[in-house]
Amino acid sequence: MLPHRDPYLDPNRPVDERVEDLLARMTLAEKAGQLFHTTLTMNADGTLAEAGAEATDGPFPRQGTTELVTDGHLTHFNLLGQYGVRETAEWVNRLQALAADTRLGIPVTLSTDPRHAFTDNPGASFHSGAFSAWPEPLGLAAIGDPELVERFGDTVRREYLSTGFRVALHPQIDLATEPRWSRQSGTFGSSADMTSELVRAYVRGLQGPRLGPRSVAAMVKHFPGGMRDHHLEPFKAAIAAGCSQMMPYYGQPIGVEGWEEVGFGFNRDVLTGLLRERLGFDGIICTDWGLLTDARLMGEPHEARAWGIEHLSVAERAAKALDAGADQFGGEQCPDVIVELVRSGRIAEERIDASVRRLLREKFVLGLFERRYVDPDRAEETVGAAEFTALGAAAQRRSLTVLTNHSLLPLTDRPNLYVEGVGAQTASLYGNVVADPAHADLAVLRLRAPYEERPGRFESFFHSGSPVFGEERLKEILGLLDAVPTLVCVNLERPVVLPEIAAKAAALVADYGASDTALLDVAFGRARAEGRLPFELPRSMAAVAASRPDVPNDTEDPVFPYGHGLDV
Structure with missing residues (x-):
């Protein structure tokens, strides 16, 4: 066998030796390209999106793919959007072939936001689509089973590997302590202990016992959470589990003694003093998106999150x-x-x-230099495979949380059903669907958590603000509950204020991402709900406003406390 021409291409050499050999060959421009982890779109047919074509109509109308790889020397990308499985795998191979044809042939590291649940928010996650559908992380926390979370992480790993994703821009392990916050659905709830236990399992599922060629690297976020030592516990657990990457949050420390009041991504006290020196993290630190420029994001103007240093130029911020x-x-x-x-x-x-050493080392450890391409046939076999789909469907059912039950559940026979927010075709498999509540034996009502409309700019993609139902909407809901015994299922992407609904519903169930079939299987006793609330449900907006935003479960006299849930 002929020896490899360049040591960095020889898989038999130690990783550190390969890194140093490649680093010594790189120009300054090639090194600089490694420091950027930007977002790409692709064409629906699996071809590369270039400037002047589909890319200009998408959310990132800047440089085309070829220009970024060949001229900009970028090799880290986050794929935005949902596409066919085969087309995605073929696109990955085209992208990797483009990178292989550059001077040094450095392979691409491809990342993704979560793709395994029900939320479809281009700023944070995607609907599962062809991937197996699971409850949101809040639902996994409601089950509270580390073994299940590890199996979930392993499922994500296997589906991602088949399509070429090698970095997961998750898990998100901030604590859900502020009911008005928009990003709670991606967390494991308000408990530091539960979050710590589950993040260890999640990282094991994604990365395995150690990072290697069959791993997906975990980029844990958003460091340091709420900043108090209590909020740091999950990050300590993630580091102990060997997480490969860490993303600092958009936040800014205010009034923290000895810390400069600038955004976390620019804050030496946070990144070096706390994360590197105190907590001992030596992996990759990747900032949250868009800290330097005012580039358009999701088709909207996006102001850089340069808190405290807004006056600095892009170069000074970098x-x-x-x-x-x-x-x-x-x-x-x-x-x-x-x-x-x-x-x-x-x-x-x-x-x-x-920094380039850290970034190159991960590419070598992940085996990208030896195995950069994927098999589209294998991808189609793996993504959404029956085994994974069944696991996700079972987790949906387990995660459902019964909050009240006034002798309604489990349902029997084939009742006349009036449904809102539930597909009539699905409901017809369980009962006789009627169009008028007056003709129903009972109603099934699915609700989304209320939020404040904030149109324009990036914030419009997230649900935040008051968790109280509007007066007119609440009147409609209570009218139905007065008219017919009603099973109410509320989707808890964050805590909801619902004392009136809880008082009048014949049964009240919480979901964190579950199909109509999962809900009705539980309602009719065909599956067992095991969920327990991963945060408390406050009694009023006044109680929310009076609570401390960084203290778990701090509202006065909640309607349902943390951990509440009934067995049916």
């Missing part, structure tokens, strides 16, 4: 983040800025090398 300890910039694609910082003497090339 330098500040590098000085703080960041390795990579999420959602950005301006490597020329890094080149100029080094050439001007503002940033030493040795500092760039330190």
Whole structure:
């Protein structure tokens, strides 16, 4: 067998030796490209999206794929959007072939936001589509079974691997302590102990016993959560479990003694002092998306989250983040800025090398230099396979949380059903669907958690603000509950204020992402709900406003406390 021409291409050499050999061959521009983890779209037929074509109509109308890879030297991308499984695998192979044809042939590391649940929010996660459908992480917390979470992580790993995703931009382990916050559905709830236990299982499922060629690297977020030591416990657990990457949050410390009041992504006290030195994390630190520029995001103007340093230029912001300890910039694609910082003497090339080493090392450890391509046939067999779909469907049923039951559940026979928010075709498999509540034996009503409309800009993609149903909507709901015995199922993407509904519903169930079939199977006794609330449900908006936003379960006299749930 002929020896490899270049040591970095020889899989028999130690990883560190390969890293140093490749690093020594790289130009400054090639190094700078590694420091950007930006977002790509693809064409529906699996071809590369280029500037001037589909890419200009998408949410990131900047440079085309070929330009980013060949001229910008970028090799880390986050795929935005949902596409066919075969088309995605073919796109991955085209992207990897493009990278293989560059001077050094550095393979692409492809990442994704969550793709295994019911939320479809292009700013944070995607509906499962062809992937197996599971409850949101809140639902996994409601079950509270680390073994199940590890199996979930392993399922994600296997489906991602088959399609070429090698970095999961999750798990999200902030604690859900503020009822008005928009990102709670991606968390494991309000308990630091539960979150710590489940994140260990999740990382094991994604990465295995150690990071390797069959792993998906976990980018844990959003560090450091609510900042108090209590909020740090899950991050300590993630680090102990060996998580490969960490994403600091958009937040900013206010009034923390000894800490500079600038955003976490630019904050040396947070990234170096706390994360690196105190907690001992030596993996990749990738900033949250869009800290440097005012690039358009999701088709809307997106102001950089440069809290405390808004007056600085893009180059000055980049330098500040590098000085703080960041390795990579999420959602950005301006490597020329890094080149100029080094050439001007503002940033030493040795500092760039330190981050590039971490980034290259992960590529070698993941085996990307040896196995960058995927098999489209294998991808189609794996994604949404019967085994994974069955596991997800069972988890949906287990996660459902029965909050009240006034002798309604389990249902029997074939009652006349009036349904809202439930597919009539599905409901007809369980009862006789009627169009008028007056003709029904009972009603099944599915509700979404209320939120405040905030149109325009990036925030419009998230549900935040008051968790109280509007007066007119509440009147409609209570009218139905007065007219007919009603099973109410409320989707808890965050806590909801519902004392009146809880008082009048014949049964009240919470879901965190579950199909109509899952709900009705539980309602008719064909499956068992095991869920317990992963956070408390407050009694009023006044109680929410009076609570401390960084303290778990802190509202006065909640309607249902943390951990509540009935057996049926």
